[in-house]
Amino acid sequence: MAPLLPMLPRRSFLAGVGIAAAAPALARAQAEQGFESFLDGVRADARRAGISAATLNRAFAGLRPNARVIELDRRQPEGGLSWEEYRDRIMLSPTRIANAQRSYAENATLLRAIETRYRVSPHVVVAIWGVETNFGGNTGGFGVIEALATLAWEGRRASYFRTELLAALRVLQAGDVTPERMRGSWAGAMGQPQFMPSNFERLAVDFDGDGRRDIWDSRADALASIAHYFQRSGWRHGEPWGRVTLPPAGFSLAGADTETKRPLRDFARMGFRAVDGGPLPPAEIETQLILPNRGGGQVFLGHHNLRVIRRYNPPVNYGLAVGLLSDRVA
Template sequence: MITRRLLIAAAPLTGCAASTNPATPAPAAATVPPPVPVATPNQAPEIDLQTISSVPFDRFVEGVKAEGRRRGISTNILNAAFAGVRPNQRVIQLDRRQAEGGLPWEEYRDRIMVSPTRVQNGRRNYTENAELLRRIEARFRVSPRVIVAIWGVETNFGGNTGGFKVVEALSTLAWEGRRASYFRNELFAALKILDEGHIRVDRMTGSWAGAMGQPQFMPSNFDRYAVDFDGDGRRDIWDDKADALGSIANYFARSGWRHGEPWGLAVTPPPGFSLAGADTETKRPMRDFARMGFRTEGGGALPDGPEAQVVLPNRGSGQVFLGHHNLRVIRRYNSPVNYGLAVGLLSDRVG
């Protein structure tokens, strides 16, 4: 007997990785917690760097270099990587101003993530890179549309990969101490990338928290997921489009993407459906949702497909989704539910 009782308001999909926004970022997350907070220099008070840590920054750097040598990183790379590095006040300001993202779902969806401009650029990039995307799909069995959608929302199709020096940003955060252990590990992962010759020191730039390249991988995830798709001997996710898009696909493949399955769809719920009492945990066959009175957002019959569960955007005004397994995989790349839904919607529109 199918019940219409839908419990637990606005809970996230079950089985997803922990949010990338808590004090200890989830090791499986591809990126640092979005969105990058909107802040201008005149909004952020100056920070007295002398009070940040009990250890002088120079002494901290010397300790990192000594440990790096013990780990087998060459002295030349260590000296080049830390040349001119100093505490970056802007990095500390942004770290302390992180926000969960207070935009209403509809504004986040339409103005930022799935804007007409992003959709148009996504279609153009999908078409221009069709042959490369076909080869990536053949190897990794991941939808080219979701690869392009991730590429678009993370770095505007490679156009905005971040202007912070990764070693300086990670050194600042490891020295500052709030999440010292996490960022120290990421710093050594970044130094390993340099030592292996995948990127030059002057080209290793990224976000304020060290997310790098067109996929915005943290250094430890570069080690796990970045691929040399074009076979030139380097895994270059900064300047090499084939490596960048192939690495996104590899991340999804290793996170459990099911080739040929949809991620989900927006639906119209049955009469009497209550957002405040919605069951977002129970997975059901699509035919069960159809029997309960769910329809497509346009009023049509639900398509057949893998089992699904109700998904509600955070800070939404009533839009309802049915999400499949592949939505949970999208959220392993970055866990907030609104991020996952927006990537899914964009992927539907680019290809």
């Protein structure tokens, strides 16, 4: 969906929201006028969708574009960590593993109840909780309405963020959270599971039964919402996500077939072995070869549930790290 009014040049926007201390008054006034016109259009769409004037007035009170949000959206990382650095320094550090195991133990009764209802591994639920928000300790400090309005107005991905902004307004209208508590990442991902508003609408659950889907402050709602996400994404209860493997002699990473899916027993016949050198089980479970990005030679065999993990966040290294962390939790 195109913006309702022509976009201001990026330099005018940055000046208008105070990036440069000596911003011309005219540029600032133009930016503010453009943002207010944009909000008027959102208000009109929201009212047609049944959002009350009271909800809109509270959500948009004092709203201004956030320059830090634009900066983070525009930032392009240079290079990238190797798989081994990402795995060992970021995702599977000794501290994260210890915290994951402790969080699992502290919430074992709750996690068993969630597993009973949704038939999703509690180990992967805890792993997602850990990598997304450090077990609820870092859920983001941006106002979600402010962040989404900024990104929808600024225009690089205007249609996507406008859709998410309207979804966030519907969440406020439903009464699950107040505008003040609706905080998240610079991109609008919310609460302990880091759900975008549209995913909140579809997948957040009221597991503690208090009448609100509170993924910010209710651990029960947050963890059950993660499990519901995985259930709806096709998680197969009781199946592994994948495994590290030792490839056969003469195996080359270059040109390796990472697309074909075949039974695990076929990989065993080709000479792939368990990481301890033992044989792979002659199982029928659907399997494909997985190679980390920027990896140093580690090879994985992935199953259906790895693809489900990657529906939460698509990068292959993310999916592998979550799978490995879930194994450490177990």
